[in-house]
Amino acid sequence: MFGLFWGVVIFCFAGSFIYILNDLKDSQQDQLHPRKQKRPIASGKISRKNAFTTACVVLLLSLSILYFTHLSTLFLWLILSYLVTNLMYVYWLKNVALLELFVVAMNFVLRVLAGCAILAVTPSHWILVVTFFLSFLMVVVKRKAEILQLDSKAKDHRAVLAAYSVSFLNTLVYMAATITITAYLLYSIDPKVMQNLESEYLIYSSLLVFLGIIRLIQISEMRLHEGEGDPTTLLFKDPILLGTVVTWMGYLIAIIYAF
Numbered sequence: 688m689f690g691l692f693w694g695v696v697i698f699c700f701a702g703s704f705i706y707i708l709n710d711l712k713d714s715q716q717d718q719l720h721p722r723k724q725k726r727p728i729a730s731g732k733i734s735r736k737n738a739f740t741t742a743c744v745v746l747l748l749s750l751s752i753l754y755f756t757h758l759s760t761l762f763l764w765l766i767l768s769y770l771v772t773n774l775m776y777v778y779w780l781k782n783v784a785l786l787e788l789f790v791v792a793m794n795f796v797l798r799v800l801a802g803c804a805i806l807a808v809t810p811s812h813w814i815l816v817v818t819f820f821l822s823f824l825m826v827v828v829k830r831k832a833e834i835l836q837l838d839s840k841a842k843d844h845r846a847v848l849a850a851y852s853v854s855f856l857n858t859l860v861y862m863a864a865t866i867t868i869t870a871y872l873l874y875s876i877d878p879k880v881m882q883n884l885e886s887e888y889l890i891y892s893s894l895l896v897f898l899g900i901i902r903l904i905q906i907s908e909m910r911l912h913e914g915e916g917d918p919t920t921l922l923f924k925d926p927i928l929l930g931t932v933v934t935w936m937g938y939l940i941a942i943i944y945a946f
Contacts, residue, residue: 694804697758700748701746707728707738707741711742712777712778714728716845719844722915722920765801772794781845784847792819794822795819811880816866816870817874825918827859828918830845834856835910864901875890886942886943888946892942895935899928899931912925
């Protein structure tokens, strides 16, 4: 548990460093977005100098804790990969169509791999597939919402949006959703997974995964919640989506500890 705690802290600090840099880089473009314009840097509540200083501090904290805790070498390389990849994203890759979607999705896979490295467990191949394509689905929904919300100002907010159309992004949404659901089903019936969980009931949680994904697609298609596409924001705005996620988490806890 010691390693897991510090691993989470290290990743949180490293992620904070990247997010602050990204907000600094995009502060002017964020002012064109109805929600992002309220962010501390874009709104001017925090000066660019103070934001940059904070970014340097959290990076130093992340690397210092990483050095002094002597966590696994694999975790070290995963953190460094995360930092290097995202620095490239902030200053270059975010403007490369399609590749920027892959980078965002891979960030979540790196998080899963980092957690497994800390716990010294081997992740199921299927859960990595689920993580990638679910993350890919969410970022595509987000890009689609930006195009619909900002209309002619979309490419001024995010230059890469000029390379996408709503119909193209819809195709990616349906592809990613299908792969995510299929991969989760295969994950839930993987013999090694059932053995590790000591339960054969994970398969039934796929119903909740299916419900959550089709609700996300419905929100996107119907432009509910003011056309919002950010998955974190939607999670707290939409009671059906929130209820599905909470029920899924509760079901997993039940089959692991109760059944």
